[in-house]
Amino acid sequence: MQQSLAGDKNAYNTVLTETATLLRPYLCKRLGDPSAADDVLQEILISIHKARHTYDGTRPFKPWLFAIARFRLQDYLRKYYGDTLRFAGDLDEIDEMSVSHVTESPLSYESIRGEIDQLQGKQPQILGLLHNEGYTAKEVALQLGMQESAVKVAAHRAYKILRKRLGG
Amino acid sequence: MTDIGKLITELSEDAAPVKAMPHPAVLFAILSGVAALYLVGLILYGGLRPDLAAKLMSPLFLFEILLLVAMIASSCLSVAVLSFPDMHQKRLAAFAPLITLALFLIILAVEWMETPISTPHPPHGIQCLLCITAYSLVPACAIFLYLRQTANTHPTLAGGVALLAASGIGCLALRLAEPTDSIQHLLQWHYAPMLVLSALGLWLGTIILKWKTGRP
Numbered sequence: 561m562q563q564s565l566a567g568d569k570n571a572y573n574t575v576l577t578e579t580a581t582l583l584r585p586y587l588c589k590r591l592g593d594p595s596a597a598d599d600v601l602q603e604i605l606i607s608i609h610k611a612r613h614t615y616d617g618t619r620p621f622k623p624w625l626f627a628i629a630r631f632r633l634q635d636y637l638r639k640y641y642g643d644t645l646r647f648a649g650d651l652d653e654i655d656e657m658s659v660s661h662v663t664e665s666p667l668s669y670e671s672i673r674g675e676i677d678q679l680q681g682k683q684p685q686i687l688g689l690l691h692n693e694g695y696t697a698k699e700v701a702l703q704l705g706m707q708e709s710a711v712k713v714a715a716h717r718a719y720k721i722l723r724k725r726l727g728g
Numbered sequence: 729m730t731d732i733g734k735l736i737t738e739l740s741e742d743a744a745p746v747k748a749m750p751h752p753a754v755l756f757a758i759l760s761g762v763a764a765l766y767l768v769g770l771i772l773y774g775g776l777r778p779d780l781a782a783k784l785m786s787p788l789f790l791f792e793i794l795l796l797v798a799m800i801a802s803s804c805l806s807v808a809v810l811s812f813p814d815m816h817q818k819r820l821a822a823f824a825p826l827i828t829l830a831l832f833l834i835i836l837a838v839e840w841m842e843t844p845i846s847t848p849h850p851p852h853g854i855q856c857l858l859c860i861t862a863y864s865l866v867p868a869c870a871i872f873l874y875l876r877q878t879a880n881t882h883p884t885l886a887g888g889v890a891l892l893a894a895s896g897i898g899c900l901a902l903r904l905a906e907p908t909d910s911i912q913h914l915l916q917w918h919y920a921p922m923l924v925l926s927a928l929g930l931w932l933g934t935i936i937l938k939w940k941t942g943r944p
Contacts (some may be wrong), residue, residue: 567745611879
């Protein structure tokens, strides 16, 4: 990002491409609609371009990036709900517009079971206990004879791998 | 190539070198300096109350003035930090004006309890409100114009803080000029309007500091 601020177009291209790769699954999870996620992603990339003078490279990049991403996402959701309410013909149409409809994730534990089973070590077992059985990290740690922090680290690493495989 | 791919290529082609904004500490120094200069200008225009030196010996008056100054300074700090989408990762600084405002209201409450009911009210009232509003216009416009050049992601808070700073400067200039000791007058015609203007700023921020959509 620092190189791109200096005018390095290739570095900037890399930053934007990796940003798009990082944000797309985040937006898909929150919007549940890939084409809406692409629209919001375009707005975010444009906003990053316009706001890049506010990042100097001396502090972590992700908080800056996600601050812009969350702001544009909120703008989009505000407009979406506003338009839907404004143009709804009757109460039935408003009823159909629920928070869960917009933000429902297309992914559930069962839908990505195959990917989870391909994870290494205790990761599949940990994710199964956490998300399928509904145990807390502490309870999972007790069952598997691990430290709670180790369970959390393993889960975090598993999410990272799954995000990469599924987000593409 | 997808739409996103095309957009990334376009934006990359447009990637001219960009000068990063200064650190919030530098921005705070600049904003405070400009606010101080403006205040000096208002004092030169409106004058100082003849008994100011004696009044500054009174602890309550002194605290009132110091807290007004602190409120303006903390608002400048908040504006500096709110210029960045991530608040330059100094979130607490953005909310500093709330602390100084709370302390200021406590001092006003103490003054209310300590000031005798027999203290004479000045004959004017609405003139003070109009004066503070007029004094606040220039700094308010300047702060909003400045914030539009930045990447603020908290427009409501930024708008409120902008008008708190601007109306605070107006209140301070008038407090140093007007020889009144009536806390009722001050609350009704000075500080209540200041709070109303700040509340108005919360709304104005959502309109004036909205980000445009679409390509640059």
